[in-house]
Amino acid sequence: MTALLDDPDPLIPAASTTSENGKRGGGGGLLRYIIIRFLLIIPTVFILVTVVFFLMRSTGDPITAAQGGRLPPDELARRIHEAGYDQPLFVQYLQYLGQIFTGNFGTTFSDHQQVTTVLVTYGAATLELAFYALIVAFIVGIPLGMLAAYFRDKGWDAALRIFAILCYATPVFFAGLLLKLIFSVWLGWLPVSGRASIGDELTMQSLPHPTGIYLIDAFQTGDPAVVGDVLAHAVLPGIALGFLTAGVFLRLVRTNVISTLSTDYVSSGRSRGVSEFRLVRKHAYRPALIPIITVMGLQIALLLGGAVLTETTFEWKGLGFQLAQYLQARDYVAVQGIVAMLAVIVAITNFIVDVIAALIDPRVRY
Amino acid sequence: MATTSAMALVVPRKRSLLERLPIVHQVRQSVGVQRGMLVTGLVITAVFVIVAVFAPLIAPYGFAQLHGANGKDFGSQQPPSPEHIWGTTVGGYDVFSRVIWGAQTAASVIIVAIVLSIFAGVLLGLVSGYLGGWIDRVLVVVCDAIYAFPTLLLAIVMSIVISGGQSQVWGGILAAAISITVVYIPQYFRVIRAEAVRIKSEAYVESAKVVGASTGRIMFKHVFRNSTRTLPLIFTLNASEAILTLAGLGFLGFGIEPSSASEWGYDLNKAIADVTSGIWWTALYPGLAIVLVVLGITLVGESMNDLADPRLRGRRAVAATAGETADISVVPGGPNEAPGGLESLEPGAGIEEEGIEVRE
């Protein structure tokens, strides 16, 4: 009762109460939830954009940061005035908000590109990498997590948990370096870096409709060798980034399945002779999946952070790699633009994830 | 009737001070695999702390030393040898010394970061959770927004803000620590706030309200002291994340300059090119150092988490004849913490409370 009073989290769908008369609420609960959840994207993005803007600008204007010392003072002042960086900060902030509202995230300093163009050009590569990583994470993390829960407190469980912690404890760039050392340098099985061989890259770029997602482009060329080349390049980065997330998934699945296994409804299944394995696979897994999916939304953040490091390690020319380049060049307009755009992407992904979680939970669906 | 007065005669056994100390208590409580993991984690963490404290004694050379006592340069990318047991880096530093000194940097950053984020996060969480209202709503939205964002990117932005990207010894460590702090405040905030919200509806807080205690008194006497129980656990988990974030910053060139202090992530960044040419020692050792330290701290944190949760805690098996027959409600420790396994089986006679008013 008091829980209702406190209203601890307006995001938790309010469908948990059931009256003695049977059903209550009827339809519309899900739609309402989706709308409210969607509206919450706005403050999230707004807050992040604001925070990033004021933080970045508190160090001074981007022109001085990038060019300071290399230009004579009057030239510097002239450029600052031209770009409007001598106006009051709040005016600049409003202008910036206005720009973002119209989809203009600014122009980079070092190579004079629209930030949105940078996103389009390099976003596909990051998307592709994230896709590989998620596949690895799902294939490795979820079944192993269920196995660990099934064997809880036995030797297998301990081994899997250590494996999970190691996945998480190993920085992606170190994992990447080790994989490169072993599989590329010593064994020579896989390419060292990049997204494809230069020849193939040119072939794909000359396609009539290149998507930027090399796997799709490779299939467009119709040449199996190109597909193989693209996949060979993807293996190591995919594993390096995927295992990081796999470790998190494994731990999440294990803990949630174990807690679900101690519920009454699992005991109830057991009391009707349902097998232990089926209890884990059916009864415990699906309810456990709901918190897992919610947390997965937060993993997107980890994945993006990891992508920056992975791309740098493997010279995977994606958004993260580009971000690191801009950081090296002290191009803070580009950094600010990319970070703001990532905020939008993260907010939208989290929204989608929450909706999926709501769809799985029938308590919300009706 | 006689039931209760008989209970009064059973004097609860007080645990000795040693047994109640945080870590000792948990080691005693743990069994089997869990104990193995906890002890392993503790050993690794202890080694890390010792190395960090005694780095000047352990490391044969300074972290920025380029030549030995004879004035001769160490040389670049030298393979392991008796003089340089883990070889030298591309910049001509001794890898072993830098790894040892790196422990000191990592430890300093962890300590500063944790101390800062506890103060900020705990205070905000307490106020937000207990007072509620619009402050709470605003703080929750802000923290959730930050929480969902890649921590590494935020840390980069913070480190640009604080140090303009380059930094010196303490400046660097502070900058890194503050960047990490800002990133982790939302995590402390969430945990403490959730605790505060839970405790707020506990009967003893409501009782204090009915008695007429002031808000400040309730917050600090009742809510704060009870909501900090989970903190040691978050420490360990955040300590490991702090190391990873620091290494990530260093790897992207936003860490500490090699001449100011030794930092594992920076060394790994410089090792990218080495690996391509088959030079393994410059990458392997700093990397392993990170993995080991994070592994150790995480093992401690995970074990403590399991032990704190009766559902995840393993227990010894007992012989069928063992144990006194005792009324469960007077088992020392009482229903608050004691018979986890039994509690779920024998939930008390008058459990009507469950179904009575909670659905209102």
Added chain:
Amino acid sequence: MNATNPAQKPTAHDKHTSHRGTGDTVRIDGLSVSFSTDAGAVKAVDGVSLHVGAGEVLAIVGESGSGKTVTARTILGLLPETATSSGAVFLNTDRGEVDVVTLTNKQLRQVRGPDVAMVFQEPSTALNPVFKVGWQIAEGLRAHGKISKKDARTQAIDILRKVGIPDPETRVDYYPHQFSGGQKQRIVIAMALVLGPKLIVADEPTTALDVTVQAEILELLRRCRVEFGSSIVLITHNMGVVADLADRVAVMYNGQLVEQADVSSLFANPQNDYTKRLLAAVPRIGGGTVEAVERARVRPKGWAESEPVVKASGLRIQYPGRLGRAGFVAVDGVDFEIRPGEVLGLVGESGSGKTTIGRSIAGLTRVTGGSLKVLGHEMNGVSERSFRGSRDQLGFVFQDPASSFNPLLTIAQCVAEPFIVHGRASNAADARAAVDELLEAVQLPKSFGDRYPHELSGGQRQRASLARAIALKPPLLIADEPTSALDVSVQQRVLEVFADLQRDFGFACLFISHDLAVVDIVADRIAVMHLGRLVEEGAGEQVLEAPQDAYTRRLLASLPVPDPIEQAKRREALQELVASEG
């Protein structure tokens, strides 16, 4: 208690039942179960021998920690890994008699379901929230042999109809949260019945339910035996439920079986001292009327006209809704008064709004409509700051003894809080003399002041809670289900202490409870709440003996009494009542 240690162990084969012989559905022989806990090994069951005949209902009765649930779970081999058991549990199956204790996991699975099934206490947690109920019923069928989807569905619909779920063809595709608590328990029973078990183990099957729903579920369990021929092992702490359903009763205490008898002789002529005390402790309707009449008689003239301590008129409390949604109206248009020194018992089922009223009087829940005057303050729109000064005139006892004390403070520190807050003492040590006096008043030894809350039992904590509530001798006390989390014998003790304090201190009291019999013991007047409204109010004997409202009549008739013969009559009366209401 020590002096009357239950020593007389009855023989497994009681004279009333020995003729059943080996046709027993289950036979437990010298069962002992130990658990490994943080505090070391605890023996939960100690040398218990029992048997249940075909079609028989055996009730295992006991208070918390008596080992009754553990005993019952052993029949299905459903003990956690921390448990070790010895002895034998012979179960009569299609394949002959098997000893459950020695079965492998695979063999256990074959036994569970077709031979023995279980009904759990909390229906809302015993159903998996993310699967349709039809699927969950079919799950048991699938576990015991191949069955087509269509057949499984047909059987699920069939069994749902049999347990009284209306419109089962549609509802088979509903999720658990779409059913009410009572319906969920019917579905849990259906899940057990669909496999046609010879034995159903029902673990406190009605404890989580309201008393009117409890009556319906008990009726359903009775039909299980008649229509399906199942034997039932009924675990309960409620003597009324035992009297209603059981053929034979086994009383457990501290892991041991202290008495076993058929139901009529157990209630009429209990042999064991513990059983006698247990039966004596059960509150019975009409038990408090004499005292209430006596209290009314000695009241001074003009009392009826005195200014009430609490006066509600048209009281309405609505909880704030989420994001524009209308909030839940917990209390709607309620009028009542509490005069000085008077105990008003507030009775109702879950969701009736009774706790909300108590909380609003204490200023814990905001009044949203009408008027509520407490100690001269209008609570509608009151600010905490202006009310705080009057808080020394108000005491509150909470329901849950486990959380009513700050775990980090000693009992003395907790009880001293009111003194410190209202400036009567500067610190806990200063207030200690007064605290000791209070502890004595609630019959706790002074030394308990130095203990921490978790070192006290539930009943002791509830008495300490009373001590804290009356510390400043307030003219008004609110007791919110103070005994509902306690065992019946402990409850009796707390109620006695309460009555003594009320007599000595003369405070007015709002006593909230779901149990009519408990309210009857302490209250001068009784008010009955139903779905946020006050449906009936009057003197105790008037409400209990000649209820005017239909709901009160139903509530009263649903309450099982600890007397099998009387209960059989009441059951018929209830069925007539329900039938007449249509």
